Amino acid sequence: MPGHEKEFFKYWKATANFLKHADQDADDIHEMDDEVADFFIVITSRWYRDLGNSLSPEMIIFANWWALQHPNMFKPATVAASGDTVGFYAQATEMSKLPRQARIKIGQDSLRQAKKPKIPA
Secondary structure, X not given: OOOOHHHHHHHHHHHHHHHHOHHHOOOOOOOOOHHHHHHHHHHHHHHHHHOOOOOOHHHHHHHHHHHHHOHHHOOHHHHHHOOOHHHHHXXXXXXXXXXXXXXXXXXXXXXXXXXXXXXXX
């Protein structure tokens, strides 16, 4: 994400180094902050798409859930292109007031809702 490259590569390098040297200490544990893990999921999903693959509904829901928690990671033009700038920032503001467990529940509920069979009108 633009403007956050230094932070991203700090965590990326730590993970790469852990994996690179895993054969030297099989009992070592790589600690990763939940927020960093979330970001890695989003960025690797984006790379998956960039390789020409279609994102699964779960990947899209996760990316949208993550975006609502990190609206500052997007340029205003990117948010505007979504079509609902006011709604996006209103939801992001509400999401920011919640503890992580409540935000996770919102994401889980979104996944459950997406998996419900569609009833024809």
